[in-house]
Amino acid sequence: MATATAEPRSLPATEGDGHKHKKNALSDGQGRLAWILLAPTLIIIAVVAGIPVILSIWESFHQTNSGVDPNTGMVAGGDKFVGLQNFTDIFAGVNPVTGNYGTMDRFWNAFLNTTFITIVCVLLETVIGVAMALIMAKAFRGRGLVRAGILVPWAIPTIVSALMWKLIFDSSGVMNRILGREILWLADTGASFWAIVIADTWKTAPFIGLLTLAGLQTIPAEVYEAAKVDGATTWQQFVRITLPMVKPALVVAVLFRTLDTLRMFDLPYGMIGAGKYRVETLSVFAYQEASQSRYGPAAAYAIILFIYVLLVAFLFVRILGAEVIGDADGKQKKKKKQKGGSPPDEAALMTTIGEGIGGAH
Amino acid sequence: MSTTTAEVQEQRLSKEEVEALAHPKRPLRQRVGVVLSYVGMGLIVLYCIIPFYWMVVSAFRDPSEGRSTEFIPSPASLKNFQSVFSATNNFGRSLLNSVIVAGTTTILVLLFGIIGAYALARLRFRGKVAVLWLIMACSMFPLVVLLPPLLKMFSSTSPFTWFPYWINTYQSVILPGLSFGLPLAVWTLTAFFKQLPVELEQAAMVDGCTPGVAFRKVILPLAAPGVLTTAIIVFIGAWNEFLLALTFLQDKNMQTATVAISKFTGTTGFDTPYGSIMAAGVLVTVPLLLAVLIFQRRIVAGLTAGGVK
Numbered sequence: 210m211a212t213a214t215a216e217p218r219s220l221p222a223t224e225g226d227g228h229k230h231k232k233n234a235l236s237d238g239q240g241r242l243a244w245i246l247l248a249p250t251l252i253i254i255a256v257v258a259g260i261p262v263i264l265s266i267w268e269s270f271h272q273t274n275s276g277v278d279p280n281t282g283m284v285a286g287g288d289k290f291v292g293l294q295n296f297t298d299i300f301a302g303v304n305p306v307t308g309n310y311g312t313m314d315r316f317w318n319a320f321l322n323t324t325f326i327t328i329v330c331v332l333l334e335t336v337i338g339v340a341m342a343l344i345m346a347k348a349f350r351g352r353g354l355v356r357a358g359i360l361v362p363w364a365i366p367t368i369v370s371a372l373m374w375k376l377i378f379d380s381s382g383v384m385n386r387i388l389g390r391e392i393l394w395l396a397d398t399g400a401s402f403w404a405i406v407i408a409d410t411w412k413t414a415p416f417i418g419l420l421t422l423a424g425l426q427t428i429p430a431e432v433y434e435a436a437k438v439d440g441a442t443t444w445q446q447f448v449r450i451t452l453p454m455v456k457p458a459l460v461v462a463v464l465f466r467t468l469d470t471l472r473m474f475d476l477p478y479g480m481i482g483a484g485k486y487r488v489e490t491l492s493v494f495a496y497q498e499a500s501q502s503r504y505g506p507a508a509a510y511a512i513i514l515f516i517y518v519l520l521v522a523f524l525f526v527r528i529l530g531a532e533v534i535g536d537a538d539g540k541q542k543k544k545k546k547q548k549g550g551s552p553p554d555e556a557a558l559m560t561t562i563g564e565g566i567g568g569a570h
Numbered sequence: 571m572s573t574t575t576a577e578v579q580e581q582r583l584s585k586e587e588v589e590a591l592a593h594p595k596r597p598l599r600q601r602v603g604v605v606l607s608y609v610g611m612g613l614i615v616l617y618c619i620i621p622f623y624w625m626v627v628s629a630f631r632d633p634s635e636g637r638s639t640e641f642i643p644s645p646a647s648l649k650n651f652q653s654v655f656s657a658t659n660n661f662g663r664s665l666l667n668s669v670i671v672a673g674t675t676t677i678l679v680l681l682f683g684i685i686g687a688y689a690l691a692r693l694r695f696r697g698k699v700a701v702l703w704l705i706m707a708c709s710m711f712p713l714v715v716l717l718p719p720l721l722k723m724f725s726s727t728s729p730f731t732w733f734p735y736w737i738n739t740y741q742s743v744i745l746p747g748l749s750f751g752l753p754l755a756v757w758t759l760t761a762f763f764k765q766l767p768v769e770l771e772q773a774a775m776v777d778g779c780t781p782g783v784a785f786r787k788v789i790l791p792l793a794a795p796g797v798l799t800t801a802i803i804v805f806i807g808a809w810n811e812f813l814l815a816l817t818f819l820q821d822k823n824m825q826t827a828t829v830a831i832s833k834f835t836g837t838t839g840f841d842t843p844y845g846s847i848m849a850a851g852v853l854v855t856v857p858l859l860l861a862v863l864i865f866q867r868r869i870v871a872g873l874t875a876g877g878v879k
Binding site: 240247249250254268359360363364368372379386411458468475507512514519 | 607610618621625686690694696698701704705708710719721723745748752781782809810812817831832844848862866873
């Protein structure tokens with residue numbers, strides 16, 4: 210990254226050219242200006258995200274006194290501090306349900322659903338997405354048409370796509386007609402899991418394809434030519450050249466798909482419904498608890514989901530992200546090293562986040 | 571010496587090999603490759619379009635056809651679209667609500683996002699990495715975390731009795747919606763600003779502009795395409811938002827389109843009116859699709875901005 214004007218005051222200009230004073234004159238206010246410009250964004254984030262998250266943490270240590278208890282009919286019963294009870298309750302098995310993984314506490318059922326839906330969906334989406342990108346990269350003409358087609362699933366609201374798949378997966382719907390079978394996709398069966406997976410893969414695999422294609426297009430053709438001269442097979446070219454070179458873009462796409470899928474709400478809610486244990490994700494579970502005024506447990510589950518998401522993101526950055534950071538703008542990296550800062554540098558961070566954040570919500 | 575080796579090799583070539591060299595396989599292979607790539611592209615387009623086609627077909631069916639699985643609506647009818655706007659569904663109002671909510675969110679997000687992104691892209695200051703991390707974390711947290719406290723707050727329940735009753739208001743969806751729109755906008759815009767050559771501002775500043783004026787008069791006009799792209803992406807995100815609207819907008823007249831569609835259920839709960847749901851789905855999606863088709867290059871650039879350079 211190049212900077213418009215000046216060096217920060219902390220680093221005395223070592224170039225020793227005549228512009229030193231002029232630069233300082235402009236840059237003196239730069240830090241303050243930056244904070245002024247960022248203030249609205251930061252204040253809004255603090256108000257609409259920061260404070261509610263803190264309140265949510267507070268909430269997770271409390272339970273509503275009379276929200277569930279109808280003996281007085283009073284709503285304003287206040288909260289009582291229950292410590293970690295909302296969290297420890299998930300181990301107590303107070304609310305056993307039967308899902309895909311046998312009978313267990315509803316929280317763990319939702320947790321496993323979330324985890325397995327995410328793993329299966331993201332794997333499928335990555336494979337299909339990469340395949341799509343490879344095909345598109347080979348194409349000579351008509352790429353615009355394909356790109357337009359690929360943006361269709363992305364643009365459809367998730368809830369609309371959920372209802373659309375609900376119709377397709379109807380017991381007397383077109384999917385069963387094509388398969389020639391009578392599968393109860395929507396009746397909270399094992400098939401519901403796959404209905405969710407198919408619907409989610411449809412919506413987001415093209416998105417991964419799009420981001421991967423952007424990565425593919427940065428690979429210079431000379432590399433492939435050199436490989437051909439050396440007698441590399443197509444498969445070898447794919448494994449040794451394409452995958453490593455597209456990895457930074459792909460890892461980021463996969464990371465953001467993973468985070469999005471972990472938070473999945475619209476699809477199971479719209480397609481199968483709330484309180485369907487075979488496909489109930491943590492988001493759906495927490496939403497249901499909150500909408501039934503069980504704010505404390507709802508907050509606790511949401512916080513656990515938050516921690517889970519952060520953990521997964523952290524693991525991604527640690528295990529796979531080294532490459533992402535390594536590919537970042539070299540200049541920036543050196544500067545950070547000088548400062549001895551441990552957090553990944555800004556350019557790498559931009560690389561990590563810039564693309565996937567738009568995500569397919 | 572080299573000539574002799576060449577001669578020896580030439581002698582060793584069999585007739586077939588000579589023939590193969592005379593007619594290189596390449597064109598055939600390439601032709602097959604081209605055909606395969608077109609087949610592949612066709613498959614991709616079909617993959618993306620077919621489910622959507624099913625939605626459109628079902629929307630144009632006569633309601634009496636129910637859940638027919640015919641691939642073409644035999645008597646195409648607009649009755650489903652009429653029922654969408656009937657008094658009971660009142661979908662026009664929902665569309666208006668969606669426009670208000672998504673539009674306001676987009677405008678607010680751009681207003682604050684542009685200046686924040688400019689600071690992140692161009693200015694140098696301490697704590698920038700911390701800010702970037704904060705915004706990144708903000709894009710990560712599940713929206714459902716917001717629900718318990720906000721639901722309590724907006725319904726003025728016990729500790730928040732001082733708070734105005736905000737259920738069924740636009741701001742109850744717009745304000746929390748900023749928490750995902752703003753990070754998105756800041757990132758996309760930062761990437762766009764960084765793509766613009768710094769020399770432009772430097773030239774402006776040499777001519778005596780302050781950074782602020784250079785931004786207003788030089789950068790902003792040039793970044794207009796990036797701003798437009800960001801606006802589209804944010805608008806689509808806000809337009810498609812469901813969880814917040816579902817939670818906070820319970821009154822039928824305040825519901826956004828996505829929530830209204832999901833509540834198009836029959837009275838008994840068993841006779842889901844798929845026809846009108848699909849018709850409404852088409853209505854909600856078509857404006858987005860038009861925007862996407864018109865601006866597809868830009869949107870792809872926006873989605874991949876900053877990630878791949």
